[in-house]
Amino acid sequence: MQREPQRPVEFRTDDFDRKFDSDVLIYDAFRRRDGKVVLLGPPLFNLEPLLRPDSVRALPGNSVCAFRYRKLDRHMQIIVEAPADCAALSLDLGGHRAEVVVGSNLSERFAGRRVLFTLSKNNDPVWIRDWVRFAQRFHGADAVLLYDNLSDRYGLETVREALSGVAGIESVEVLSWPFKYGPQGLDAWRFWDSDFCQLGAWEQARWRSLAMARSVQVGDIDELVLSRTGKSVFAAAEDDLFGTVRYRGRWVIGTDRMPPLDTARLRRHADYDTILQRRERRRFGFLPQDANACPPKWTVVPRRCPEAAQWGVHRIANWLPAARVSSAFSYRHFREINSNWKYDRLDRDAFDPALHEIDHELIGHFARWKAD
Structure with a gap:
């Protein structure tokens, strides 16, 4: 069968x-x-x-x-x-x-916490630690729930050790999620029908571990959320009438302005300062849209999320308030902070002022982070 x-x-x-x-x-x-x-x-x-x-x-x-x-x-x-x-x-x-x-409910572990939640495979433990430290510094994260999807470069304990002792992080859980990720769609819109793994992890985490969390930020290791007002993305979700905030992303890329890639030195989030410029297009012929934007990510207060809603990668489905997109936050999607599991993301661009721009907002965040 x-x-x-x-x-x-x-x-x-x-x-x-x-x-x-x-x-x-x-x-x-x-x-x-x-x-x-x-x-x-x-x-x-x-x-x-x-x-x-x-x-x-x-x-x-x-x-x-x-x-x-x-x-x-x-x-x-x-x-x-x-x-x-x-x-x-x-x-x-x-x-x-x-x-x-039948397992027990584990929600007490994260009760009242601001939780970073992700699925990861073979991301360098240094990247994971940097991702957590950034979210703690700028958003007040105090807990981490990481599902490891069949990493073969290290074991779960290596990730736990990398996150031990991160200032401000009070609770860390690293769990094995040993299932096939599944075939993805043919493009951004067609045939997203067979990648079951991540949506399964999201719903398992929601109901078994995160039901009592104060708020949960869902994202990937290669993504850092920037606040344009200085307000925490967790606080924004907690203060929202419905308990959720959603925000778009910008691609952060490597260019020939940077030193050449060096296999002896691990690349880090803070090495980058260049993003793709906006490229305007009209969706359905009339809706303005940035063709270079990354699909939205989100933060939520679990207890305010109705049962009928489904936690997805880029949206919370079946819940109209979760469709709103805030301009107060934007995440940065780092093309080279990746293990190339999907495609080669280390093919650098020649810097072109017509296509690229220096991200002063990101530079400012890194400057404050390094000054701490």
Whole structure:
């Protein structure tokens, strides 16, 4: 019994089958804060018709459990009314039976914290530490939740050691998320249907670890959030009526103004000062848009986020207030702070005043950071 891709064969890349997760049924099972048990995993796709009213049973005892099935973007959840003494659940799909242990809720660990949350693979531990230190200095982050997605250059303990002793950070959790990332879309808009891993991590973190957090900033190691007013992005979300703030990004690039890349010296965020200039275009023929902008990222107060909403990479879906974009914040996306897992990001540009500009806002942040 396997999950079958929904993408038409003619739109699958040569490595699609190798990257596609056909085997994993459930990522995790745990109790939510409301006492219900959630089974979450990749979408069932062709297996969905096999889900019956008696498919979920509590162990021990084998009693049938009522449940609610949530079909989300590249993700599914089965919300189960399980008895209090339930230690595990069995899931039967067409005669194929799987058992999964029910874990506890871990939200107390981050209760009241301003949490940096990310998924990472093979990012240099120095980059991770710099990312955390920047967010602590300018936004008051005091906790980190990092999901490691199959890094093969170091172990989890290496990341924990890199983050130990960072001033102002009171809680650090580094967890293994050992699942295939999945095939991505063909471009920015087409066929985002098979990369289940990250959305699964986002929902697992939301419900199991971050439900009691004061606020959560979601982003990547190669992204630093700048404030145009001096206000913390966490504070902005906390002060917002709905509890969320969303902001666009600018690409930070390497050019021939910089010293040549040196494999003996690790490149760092603070080495860079150049961004791509705005390039105006009209979306749908009339909406002004910067063609060089990076898609938005966001910060949220979890307890104000409705259950029907889904945490995504660039937006919180199914929640209209989360669609707003603030001009008070902008993140910088560092092209060369990357392990090149997706494509080669070390191909430098020749500096062109018509295409590039010096980012004085970023330089100012780094100057204050270095002066501390």
